[in-house]
Amino acid sequence: MENHEEHHHPPYKFIFMILIVCTGLSWIADVLKESFPGPAWLAVTVLAISTMKASCVMLYFMHLKFERHWKYVLLAPTFILAVGLPLALFPDVGVHYYDVDVPQNPIESRAAGNFHGEAAVEGHAAGTHH
């Protein structure tokens, strides 16, 4: 089966410029990271920029915008697994009500009745030596 489908000419140069501008914005966000209200804001900002860049690459460089409906059939299972795996791991690994019993987590924080290890986080944030 070697019949070539209809060929489209997306505005490659324009898409390339958008990608460069977005990369610059990510870098500026890192430089101004202290100006963000919190780390979550920085994370949301740079990941939103990355999602926009990824969309541009997939839609135009990979021509998904011009492909037919087979793209949904082919990519839906991978998308479900991609989202499902982190969601499945999140309740146990990402957020847990119990204390993590590792040597890095000082025993004092547990003895003080801190079940979430906040004291350990504060202690270690100050204690990342260099």
Add this chain to the structure above:
Amino acid sequence: MSHSENSHGSSAPPLKMGLAIPDSKLCMWLFLGTEIMFFTAFIGSYIVLRLGSPGWPSDPKDTHILVLAGGINTFVLILSSYLVVLSHEAMIEKNYRKAWNFMAGTMVLAFVFLGIKSVEYAGKFTHDIVPGHIAEDDEQALAKLVREFDSSRISLLNAIVPGDDDANKKASKLTTGPGEGEAAFDPGMVAAYQKLDKSYGELREAVRAEEIPLHVGVDHELNTLIMDRIEAMKTDEQISPYFHVHEPHPMVYGNVFASTYFLMTGFHAIHVVVGMILFGIVLLQGSKLDETWIDFIENSGLYWHFVDLVWIFLFPLLYIVDFG
């Protein structure tokens, strides 16, 4: 069995199964589907691990993460992706020389990407930021320091006294002299060994007796007694080739950081190398490049855009985001 036999002499065109895209392109997309699952498993696990960890090393001084290097590499990959689409366009326009040139540009940029990545990796290896090697507290850092002093001491000893004897037997030979038929020991090397052995012994005892804290001062400055000892060995011409001791910088949760960093960037770099092999196959065609290569270049391009896509997410996640 021919089509004419199969259709019992009918003049109707044979049935054609499948999608209206080349088989090779369908296969590439199926492969990319598995690749998406492959990388999202790593990236998803990393995000979950990082969110669930009570701490994470985020200070670039600790992790030796170079945001500028990551940013330049992002630009390099985006530019290379752009050149790939231009190469494909040139192939469709039957301008094969132009397509070859764009492909060569992509190849050069892939080398640039790996070069920058190598510089970053070299920084990690120099500071021993390697999974399983990172001390996570002062006690582990001091134990590692003593262990590295010891292995350096034994390396120097093995250079002076060749053979399969154990270290204690070799050390005693330095005072009793070489055995019958063995070459004389270099007196300068012996003096260097004694200097290193003395320093190692003092350090080990001080650490055992908990007399020597790793840090002094409020800013966690490394103990000058330790640093002076390391410096003295590094500046000794005869000791330094055998002296492989790293500055003892503990990094809390450094091992899980290093594991996830090398897993994701390492697999990504392998994918870059595979892409370079695909481009190399095209470039090897030289002037023989013709329209039969259009599908190959399109599929190689799809693969390369996917490599770019992965990096688009790795860059912020590894270099910028601090989950607090």
